Amino acid sequence: MKRVVITGAGTINALGGDVSSTFEAMAEGRCGISQLEFRDVDRLSISIGGQVHGWDAETTFNRQQIALYDRFTQFALVAAKQAVAQSGLVFTGELAARSGVILGNSGGGMNTLDDNYRSVYEDGKNRVHPFVVPKLMNNAAASHVSMTYNLKGPSFTVSTACASSNHAMGQAFYMIRSGMATCMLSGGSEAMLCFGGVKAWEGLRVMSKDACRPFSADRNGMVQGEGAAVFVFEEYEHARARGAEILAEVVGFAMTSDASDIVMPSKQGAARAIAGAIQDAGLGPDNVAYINAHGTGTAANDKTECAAISDVFGAGADQLLISSTKSMHGHLIGGTGAVELLACIMALKDGVIAPTIGYREPDPECALDVVPNEAREADVEVCLSNAFAFGGLNAVIALRRV
Amino acid sequence: MSEAIRIKVFEIIAEQAVLDVSDISPEQTLEDLGIDSMGLVESIFAIEEAFDIQIPFNANDPRQGGFDISTVATIVEAVSKLVAGQAQ
Structure with a gap:
């Protein structure tokens, strides 16, 4: 089996427009959640989110590109550009044929859907722009990344709600490990912060109106975010031969299905995924020092996740550091695992554990070291890095310092 | 409390519980009736639609927000208050 390393990373999210500004914000425990700004926001009862404010697509893309790129594609391309630049790779010939892109995404081009539904239903128009379909399809981001970087190997989009990015990165990892691919761009993106995207989440009654406070006894729900993170996964010998800087090694991955409930999480399903990732890495629980939690800030997730971690680690759970960076960048749904992998890279590379901010009160059902506030x-x-999706689909990735 | 409100709330709860309205009694809890957290969220939605009201309800902490869901009777009472508040 081949070893798999990360040789490039890129992101845009509510905390920053690149990896270094995101690391800085995470290390400072800065909150990127703020008042949402978009059309009809006054008709929502939830008005906060981890929004990328001040994003001006026109400074990055030309008019023809914008006609084809929904916001989630724009974010993915911005993140991919940084990641590829950092890796120093140029995809041509045999390398291009053996490299692909697998991205996670849940909502597709939701801004495009919202705008065009408004146009035909609300404004009564009978004609839409010719590129609505290629703009909103869930694989648009992965396809545009493949076209931009000449990636001609296995490329697709994974959509498993909140676990999409982890499932996507797991596939990329498997493909390189098995020898099927040499390099894979992987991660995820999401841009659901528009009227329809937030209105749908409001319906579930699990959203917080004030803050995302994972593991805090007074937590009152999740807060949505948006953005992307993309990584260059590369076969270790290939990276070493060209003297690439290695950010981390991907050492294990596991996925499980609860097979029980469409929204309520299961301790057993989560625990099997956590234990599976450790086992896949050929390690034991004692080797793990940090877990980037799924930590959504809902009553149900956080207590179930803590119980699952306790099951896997036993008494050793007390020595673990666990944090949820969703408290800072919000829940990026299909893109969240990708942005959260950055916190893992920061922990391995810089020895800095991003905190769980907004923490106010210990919860006996979440009695682990959640690195509160600082x-x-x-x-x-x-x-x-944990991800547990609606639908009971769990995906956990293990990283190691190189 | 308006009888019409009581009847409508009973109908909504009965539908969620897949029971006849006659099988619902005021002192029962939603748990007694086999309504889980998703059934509760659907009931709240149906009540909001039926009376055109906003119910302050967060599934993370059902006790918060002052909308008492302890029993069928407390739900009817809470809905009546919200409907009355809206009429003012």
């Missing part, structure tokens, strides 16, 4: 220095050799 970042902490720690020597982390191995860490995990």
